[in-house]
Amino acid sequence: MIVVGIDSHKKTHTLVAVDQVGKRLTQLTVDATAEWTDWYVHRRLHGEIGHIPPAEYEANHYKESTKPQVKTTI
Secondary structure: OOEEEEEEOOOEEEEEEEOOOOOEEEEEEEEOOHHHHHHHHHHOOEHHHOOEOHHHHHHHHHHHHOOOOOOOOO
């Protein structure tokens, strides 16, 4: 099994592949572009959160966790 991790920064992103015991197999650093960032946040399907994009997961979280405001009038 190979695990790929991403270390995201403002100007670059580093992708690292490691084996089962944590030995680094390869590493790739790419420039952070608006197109890549848009894909990573809005279109990438994230397996740990139900195979939906992170932006959708965040929107669902806030929609479910925000309580409606109650207004009273006197």
